Amino acid sequence: MIGGVLESLYGLFGEWWIIPRLIEMFVVVSIIIGFISVAAMFLIWWERKISAHIQVRFGPMRVGGWHGWAQSIADGIKLLLKEDIIPARADRPIFILAPMVVFASALAAYVVIPFGPGLIVQDLNIGILYIIAISSLAVLGIIMAGWSSNNKYAALGALRSAAQAVSYEIPLIISLLGPLLIVGSLSMTKIVEAQYVPFILVQPLAFLIYFTCAVAETNRLPFDIPEAESELVAGFHVEYSGMRFAIFFMAEYANMFVVCAIATTVFLGGWKGPLLPPVAWFLIKTFFLLFVMMWLRWTLTRTRVDQLMNVAWKVLLPLAFVNLGITGLVMLLYPVG
Amino acid sequence: MAADYAYVLFFLIIGALFVVFNIDILSRLIRPSKPNPTKLSTYECGEDPIGGPWLRIHVRYYLFALVFIIFAVETVFLFPWAIVYRSLGLFAFVEMMIFIVILLIGLAYAWATGALEWV
Numbered sequence: 001m002i003g004g005v006l007e008s009l010y011g012l013f014g015e016w017w018i019i020p021r022l023i024e025m026f027v028v029v030s031i032i033i034g035f036i037s038v039a040a041m042f043l044i045w046w047e048r049k050i051s052a053h054i055q056v057r058f059g060p061m062r063v064g065g066w067h068g069w070a071q072s073i074a075d076g077i078k079l080l081l082k083e084d085i086i087p088a089r090a091d092r093p094i095f096i097l098a099p100m101v102v103f104a105s106a107l108a109a110y111v112v113i114p115f116g117p118g119l120i121v122q123d124l125n126i127g128i129l130y131i132i133a134i135s136s137l138a139v140l141g142i143i144m145a146g147w148s149s150n151n152k153y154a155a156l157g158a159l160r161s162a163a164q165a166v167s168y169e170i171p172l173i174i175s176l177l178g179p180l181l182i183v184g185s186l187s188m189t190k191i192v193e194a195q196y197v198p199f200i201l202v203q204p205l206a207f208l209i210y211f212t213c214a215v216a217e218t219n220r221l222p223f224d225i226p227e228a229e230s231e232l233v234a235g236f237h238v239e240y241s242g243m244r245f246a247i248f249f250m251a252e253y254a255n256m257f258v259v260c261a262i263a264t265t266v267f268l269g270g271w272k273g274p275l276l277p278p279v280a281w282f283l284i285k286t287f288f289l290l291f292v293m294m295w296l297r298w299t300l301t302r303t304r305v306d307q308l309m310n311v312a313w314k315v316l317l318p319l320a321f322v323n324l325g326i327t328g329l330v331m332l333l334y335p336v337g
Numbered sequence: 338m339a340a341d342y343a344y345v346l347f348f349l350i351i352g353a354l355f356v357v358f359n360i361d362i363l364s365r366l367i368r369p370s371k372p373n374p375t376k377l378s379t380y381e382c383g384e385d386p387i388g389g390p391w392l393r394i395h396v397r398y399y400l401f402a403l404v405f406i407i408f409a410v411e412t413v414f415l416f417p418w419a420i421v422y423r424s425l426g427l428f429a430f431v432e433m434m435i436f437i438v439i440l441l442i443g444l445a446y447a448w449a450t451g452a453l454e455w456v
Contacts, residue, residue, distance in 0.1 A: 025344060029351045080364050088377040089386075099360075104352030111344050122344040129416055130345075147391075151379050155390035163398055166405040173412045180419040238380060243364040247356050306455035309401070313453045317408075317444070321437060324415075328422065328430050335423075 028121055032110045040253040041072035047294050054298040082242035087150065090239065094148035099240070099247040101141030106254040108134045113261045114188045116271045116278035127188035128180070128262070132173055135217075135258060138251070139165045145248070146236035157235025160225050160305065165217060167309055171316035172213035178206040178327040179266050192270030200267040205323045207267045209316050211289075214259035216312070218252065220293055222300035225308055260289035400452045404444075411440055 012020075045060065049067065052059025064070025086095055112127040114120040124130050139162050146158020180186065182202065183194040200207045216223035219235075227235035237248045264270060264285040271278035273285075303311070379386045418433050447453055 021343075025347045026351075028344070029348055032348075033351070033355060080359075081368055083369050083371065084360065084364065085372070085376055087379050088374070089379050089389075100353040100356045103356050104349045107352035107355070108345055108348040111348055121348075122341055124341055124345075134345075149379075150390060152381065152386075152390040159394065159398060163401050166409075167401060170405065170408040170412065174415070177412075177415055177419050180416075181422050184420055184423050186416065186420065233380075242368065243360045247359065309453065309455045313404070313444075314448065318441075321441065325434065325437070328433070331422070332427060332430050335426075 029107075032121065033107065036107065036110070036250065036254045036257075039257055040250045041076065043253045043256065043290060044075070044249075045069065045072045046291075050291065050294045051298060054295070076246065079242055079246040084244065085239075085241045087239050089150045091148035091150065094144050095239075098141050098145035098148060099244050099251075101144060102138050102251045103247050103254075105134055105137035105141065106251040106258065109255075109258045112188050113258065114192055114265060114270055115282050117189075119271075119279060120189060123187055123189045126186045128176060128186050128191065128266070130186075131188075131258070131262060132169075132176075135255065136165070136169060138255065142236050145240070149236070149239035151239050153233045153238045154236050157227060157232045157238070160232075161219060161227075161236060164219070164223065164225060164308060164312075167312040168213040168216040168223075168316075171209055171312060171320045172217065174317070174320035174324055175206040175209035175213065176262075176266060178203045178323050181324070181327050181331060188265055188270075191266055192272065195269045195272065198267060198269035198272075203267065203323070203327070205319065206327075207263070209320050209323065210267065211263060211292075212311075212316060214263060215293060215296060216308070218256050218259055218293075220256070221297040222303050223308060224302060225305050256290060256293065257286065260286045260293070263289050397455060400447075404447055404452065407440065407443060411436075 045068070048071070049059045060068030060071035062068055063074045086092060109131050111121045112124050112131055114123070142161045142165075143158050146154045146156075146161070149155070179191070179199045179202075182199070183191050185191065185194070219227055232238075237245060240248060261282075264282060268285045268289075270285075271282040273281035276284075381387070414436070415433070418429060422429050
């Protein structure tokens with residue numbers, strides 16, 4: 001039906017077809033931004049509740065009545081009302097540009113996330129390569145933020161963050177190549193359609209490597225050296241206040257959703273599942289992985305920086321290559337599977 | 338084909354504009370703005386900052402960046418290989434294994450010479 005309406009709209013504008021096209025794209029991007037905002041606010045509330053319950057506390061209970069569900073909304077409004085402080089010694093243009101780079105790269109990753117059959121903004125044929133490329137842009141934003149703050153904590157946090165992000169990116173990409181060998185396509189939709197059984201059963205090692213790297217890529221415990229509150233205060237965004245800080249925070253949760261959505265798409269069968277509608281299955285699987293991430297946070301302790309680099313280069317990278325080699329060999333010997 | 342990427346460009350632009358809208362329009366209308374020198378000073382646990390952060394950076398970051406670039410370029414080659422693997426068969430497997438082994442020798446060399454040690 002929507003397609004029909006669009007067709008008639010395009011006909012109406014004739015050679016000005018660009019106008020309905022822009023309106024269409026604007027509506028789509030608004031829906032995605034709305035989804036990110038709601039998901040980020042929900043995840044922040046959810047993380048606080050999970051953290052609290054793991055530590056036998058209650059967490060936020062008052063705002064909004066039922067288990068403090070409106071806490072994140074209240075926090076968001078508070079951040080909107082806070083003064084915007086740009087330190088006098090900061091490198092102003094880069095300081096202002098950094099949150100834009102981080103948020104735009106997080107948002108652009110949603111172009112190829114398949115929420116359901118056909119429910120994808122644009123099924124690019126290089127889907128997964130695109131998502132890896134665009135999400136690595138966030139490192140640039142982090143470096144820009146850390147550098148331009150002209151603050152020791154921020155500079156150290158940004159450097160560590162960059163070192164960590166580039167180190168874990170390699171095993172992450174190579175672990176994804178195992179499933180891609182089987183699928184023979186980079187399109188996110190085709191990856192889901194190719195999974196008659198979820199790839200986690202075929203490629204358990206690849207999933208473990210991917211998920212470890214994903215936790216590290218999003219700078220979460222046990223790999224949160226870049227943000228280590230107890231030594232670096234907050235890392236690269238220590239000088240950011242008010243809405244600028246909120247944008248970083250939102251982009252962080254948006255990125256968490258993206259890495260879990262990739263894991264769902266590539267390893268857990270995406271939107272496939274019985275009884276419930278596809279979108280529900282996709283969200284259930286993704287939010288379950290997000291829950292695991294929060295769970296890890298309170299189960300494992302922070303690693304040291306040398307352990308962190310050792311795990312990436314001396315454990316995960318060789319393992320990822322072994323996984324890729326075995327996958328290739330098995331496919332060569334049993335071409336049908 | 339290129340039209341497929343209209344959304345990518347659009348998302349990047351709107352993402353940046355969304356940040357501008359929130360910070361410089363929506364928030365600017367309702368937030369206070371009373372700067373003073375103390376507020377605008379660089380944060381360093383309440384002390385006046387001693388020296389700047391733009392110092393020399395330890396060389397280990399550079400080493401890791403170099404190793405990263407080698408493997409990042411390699412993964413670019415691995416993607417097209419993975420896509421056409423089915424149709425190429427044994428040839429593709431042997432070819433890529435030779436390529437990967439050469440790179441792994443490089444990794445072993447970096448490992449042996451201590452480039453991967455975080456000291």
